[in-house]
Amino acid sequence: MTVVGAASVFGTRRQRLGAGLIGAAVEGVVVWRVGWAPAVPAFLFLGAVGTVASLIDLRTRRIPNALLWPSYPLGAALLALASAAGDRWGMLGRAGIAMGLVAGFYLVLALGVPGQLGMADVRLGGLLGLFVGWLGWPELAASVLAGWLLASLAVAWGRARRRSEDAQRSRPIPLGPYLCLGALVAIGVR
Numbered sequence: 001m002t003v004v005g006a007a008s009v010f011g012t013r014r015q016r017l018g019a020g021l022i023g024a025a026v027e028g029v030v031v032w033r034v035g036w037a038p039a040v041p042a043f044l045f046l047g048a049v050g051t052v053a054s055l056i057d058l059r060t061r062r063i064p065n066a067l068l069w070p071s072y073p074l075g076a077a078l079l080a081l082a083s084a085a086g087d088r089w090g091m092l093g094r095a096g097i098a099m100g101l102v103a104g105f106y107l108v109l110a111l112g113v114p115g116q117l118g119m120a121d122v123r124l125g126g127l128l129g130l131f132v133g134w135l136g137w138p139e140l141a142a143s144v145l146a147g148w149l150l151a152s153l154a155v156a157w158g159r160a161r162r163r164s165e166d167a168q169r170s171r172p173i174p175l176g177p178y179l180c181l182g183a184l185v186a187i188g189v190r
Contacts, residue, residue: 023051029188038085039134042078043187045071046131050180053124057176063120071127079134091134098133098140099126105144121175128183139186147182151175 026047034043049071053063076096083092103126110117125144132143154173 019051019055022055023048026051026184029184033187033190037082039079039082042075042082042134043131045075045078046128046183049075049127050183054177054180057120057174061172061174062118063124063176065120065123068120068123068127072130075127075130079131082134094137095130095134098137099130102126102129102133102140102144116172117175121179124176124179128179132183132186135187135190139190142189143183143186145182146185147175147179150181150185151178154178 027044030043030047031040034040049067053067056067057063079092079095083089103122106117106122106125110119110122128143128147129140133140151173158173
């Protein structure tokens with residue numbers, strides 16, 4: 001699935017153009033920070049998946065399994081190729097551990113506080129952990145913290161805009177875009 005796939009979620013020409021521009025900006029940041037290294041195809045893939053997942057989550061409050069599940073083996077294969085090209089197998093091992101840690105942490109949150117974190121967010125978090133963990137532990141920590149900080153700011157801003165707290169509770173924010181934006185921040189400041 002490409003960034004163009006995100007555009008199909010939106011009906012109007014203006015929405016499709018916006019989705020394409022967002023995708024192009026994300027991919028631009030990826031190329032700028034990762035460079036023309038062996039890992040660039042993997043991170044371009046992540047940029048496309050993250051953009052599509054974010055736009056779908058914003059529109060529908062769901063992230064389809066059909067997008068997330070295939071992204072794990074494809075992402076791992078792309079990172080394995082990048083690791084092989086640079087003889088950096090330790091990075092691939094760290095990526096696998098990071099994926100498990102982030103997904104496990106999010107799973108504990110999802111089960112411990114029902115209704116606040118969906119299972120798609122757990123799957124997305126694991127996928128982001130795979131890629132950002134490949135870069136390093138500081139990048140992984142920055143990704144998770146930035147994503148949650150951005151989500152917290154969005155919730156606070158939403159509550160400040162609404163007079164009734166009940167109205168805020170009836171419309172939860174989609175977490176996926178903030179998790180993806182946190183990963184993009186971590187990649188961007190790398």
